[in-house]
Amino acid sequence: MKLLTLLEQTGHSILNQEELGSAEITGIDANSAKIKPGCLFVAISGFERDGHDYIQDAINKGAAAVVGEKDLTDLPVPYVRVANSRDTLANLAAHFYDYPSRKHIMIGITGTNGKTTTSFMLRHILQQAGYSCALFGTVHNVINGQAYVSKNTTPDPLELQRLLAESRDDAVIMEVSSHGLSQKRLEGIEFDVGLFTNLAHEHLDYHNTIEEYFEVKQQLFSKLKQGGKAIISTHDEWGQKLAGLLKERNIQVSTFGRSPMDDLVFTSENDVHCSNFEVTENGEKFRFSMSIPGLHNIYNASMAYLTGRKIGIDSAKLIEGFRTFKGIPGRFEMYSHQKDATAVIDYAHTADAFEYILKTARDCGAKRIFHVFGFRGDRDESKRTEMMEISSRMSDCSILTFDDLNGVEQNEMIDELKAYLQSSGKEADMLMPDRTLAIQKAWELAEAGDWILVTGKGSEKYKDQYELPAGSDQETFRLLLNEKETVAT
Numbered sequence: 306m307k308l309l310t311l312l313e314q315t316g317h318s319i320l321n322q323e324e325l326g327s328a329e330i331t332g333i334d335a336n337s338a339k340i341k342p343g344c345l346f347v348a349i350s351g352f353e354r355d356g357h358d359y360i361q362d363a364i365n366k367g368a369a370a371v372v373g374e375k376d377l378t379d380l381p382v383p384y385v386r387v388a389n390s391r392d393t394l395a396n397l398a399a400h401f402y403d404y405p406s407r408k409h410i411m412i413g414i415t416g417t418n419g420k421t422t423t424s425f426m427l428r429h430i431l432q433q434a435g436y437s438c439a440l441f442g443t444v445h446n447v448i449n450g451q452a453y454v455s456k457n458t459t460p461d462p463l464e465l466q467r468l469l470a471e472s473r474d475d476a477v478i479m480e481v482s483s484h485g486l487s488q489k490r491l492e493g494i495e496f497d498v499g500l501f502t503n504l505a506h507e508h509l510d511y512h513n514t515i516e517e518y519f520e521v522k523q524q525l526f527s528k529l530k531q532g533g534k535a536i537i538s539t540h541d542e543w544g545q546k547l548a549g550l551l552k553e554r555n556i557q558v559s560t561f562g563r564s565p566m567d568d569l570v571f572t573s574e575n576d577v578h579c580s581n582f583e584v585t586e587n588g589e590k591f592r593f594s595m596s597i598p599g600l601h602n603i604y605n606a607s608m609a610y611l612t613g614r615k616i617g618i619d620s621a622k623l624i625e626g627f628r629t630f631k632g633i634p635g636r637f638e639m640y641s642h643q644k645d646a647t648a649v650i651d652y653a654h655t656a657d658a659f660e661y662i663l664k665t666a667r668d669c670g671a672k673r674i675f676h677v678f679g680f681r682g683d684r685d686e687s688k689r690t691e692m693m694e695i696s697s698r699m700s701d702c703s704i705l706t707f708d709d710l711n712g713v714e715q716n717e718m719i720d721e722l723k724a725y726l727q728s729s730g731k732e733a734d735m736l737m738p739d740r741t742l743a744i745q746k747a748w749e750l751a752e753a754g755d756w757i758l759v760t761g762k763g764s765e766k767y768k769d770q771y772e773l774p775a776g777s778d779q780e781t782f783r784l785l786l787n788e789k790e791t792v793a794t
């Protein structure tokens with residue numbers, strides 16, 4: 306492919322046309338280590354490294370041309386300077402793979418919490434209705450029925466466009482992270498439906514303010530195809546605000562909430578804790594039954610249902626789909642316990658998620674709740690006080706422990722956890738830094754009717770080494786369930 310054509314067709318103004326005239330490229334990469342002869346290397350000034358420092362490496366590996374943001378001269382291959390390399394990379398990738406998002410029913414889900422859950426539910430009900438479905442998200446990427454490890458919730462643009470091009474699936478469901486949007490990973494992607502689940506205090510180490518975070522999330526809806534639809538949960542003020550803003554832009558908006566003005570109204574009489582609930586759509590009432598409890602999951606299910614409806618699937622098929630939905634790894638994943646307690650692994654890592662899951666356990670009849678959790682090292686610290694306050698108030702015993710340290714010294718994290726423990730002031734709360742031993746402690750304390758909630762890691766593997774021979778919360782649970790006698794005390 307001619308570089309000049311590629312750049313022109315993606316709307317880039319080229320200053321050095323003559324130089325580019327004959328340059329042909331056979332591929333694109335932003336990682337010099339992956340460059341093959343004939344490829345275009347796109348230099349990105351990153352968070353940790355500067356791709357411009359690797360231009361020579363890329364040329365040594367055979368790069369036929371280079372794109373970057375810096376004013377560089379005297380390179381032995383054509384060089385194109387652009388305003389934003391990430392933006393250019395994504396647009397080039399979309400063009401290189403011939404805009405594959407136009408060939409699928411594209412569904413993008415954004416919001417602080419509920420993206421993974423909603424995407425799994427939606428994939429299941431669409432599949433039950435006869436659609437083949439790709440999935441991109443935190444747990445894994447699936448295309449053509451084959452699962453691949455996902456490094457990011459929203460993949461980098463080259464991987465994303467390549468996988469979309471390879472996918473023969475009717476529909477593609479994507480979790481759209483705010484990092485993905487702000488880093489332009491989604492440029493060149495067009496969506497048929499965009500979903501907004503909610504906005505809560507999270508990632509403010511990256512986005513600075515919640516308003517800035519909201520602005521970024523909104524960008525998903527600028528990527529709708531002509532006639533594309535927005536589906537918004539109006540349970541929080543941000544959803545209500547977004548619905549208003551999108552309507553002003555003449556985007557077709559459907560809402561789910563508690564107001565009679567919403568297109569899908571949550572009409573169960575009480576805030577149901579379990580998995581049976583009722584919604585009203587155009588005056589008609591529908592009852593749902595699912596295997597996972599929690600009001601938050603009812604919200605997620607309703608958003609998935611509304612999406613199915615907007616795609617044109619009839620209600621009965623969708624409701625039947627929910628009946629066979631088995632749940633999501635690491636999201637309110639329930640285990641038994643030798644003494645008839647209930648043990649749960651969940652991915653809650655925000656204050657509002659704590660509130661939802663602790664309330665769910667209580668509503669499901671928990672006698673006492675043991676809540677094991679920690680704070681991820683080197684991540685948004687401003688949410689920690691509220692998380693501690695909610696856990697301490699809504700559980701009977703908070704057991705503070707390590708989450709991924711991400712390079713933070715153990716002693717530094719222990720001091721932090723001690724301070725939060727003191728702030729709680731509740732005698733029953735405790736600190737057990739080793740995550741596996743903290744879970745074991747909760748396991749031992751629990752009696753019939755009690756609930757153990759272990760949150761923060763979900764289905765992720767541990768990044769740090771702990772005392773018990775387990776590589777994840779799921780493995781620790783299995784160890785405690787089946788092989789308790791082999792566990793060190």
Ligand SMILES: CC(=O)N[C@H]1[C@@H](OP(=O)(O)OP(=O)(O)OC[C@H]2O[C@@H](n3ccc(=O)[nH]c3=O)[C@H](O)[C@@H]2O)O[C@H](CO)[C@@H](O)[C@@H]1O[C@H](C)C(=O)N[C@@H](C)C(=O)N[C@H](CCC(=O)O)C(=O)O
Pocket residue numbers: 335336337338348349350351352353354355356359456457458459460461462482483484485488490
């Ligand atoms: C902090 C951050 O977001 N980093 C993302 C960013 O990396 P980066 O481009 O800045 O990487 P860098 O290491 O500084 O390198 C800069 C450039 O030098 C190049 N390089 C580097 C070395 C070399 O030898 N040669 C070379 O060319 C690199 O290929 C890169 O192009 O762009 C990469 C490609 O898109 C991402 O994979 C990467 O995500 C990292 C792994 C990450 O952990 N990101 C998290 C914060 C994230 O994005 N999370 C969200 C979900 C959040 C949530 O909701 O929980 C997600 O979508 O995953």
Ligand SMILES: Nc1ncnc2c1ncn2[C@@H]1O[C@H](COP(=O)(O)OP(=O)(O)OP(=O)(O)O)[C@@H](O)[C@H]1O
Pocket residue numbers: 416417418419420421422423443458480502503601602604605635636637651652653654657658659661662
């Ligand atoms: N609709 C919701 N509202 C509030 N909290 C929710 C909702 N859905 C799920 N949660 C809570 O958030 C946790 C993460 O849910 P999920 O993985 O579905 O969200 P996510 O948006 O994909 O999160 P992340 O971006 O961190 O991967 C769940 O384990 C649960 O505790």
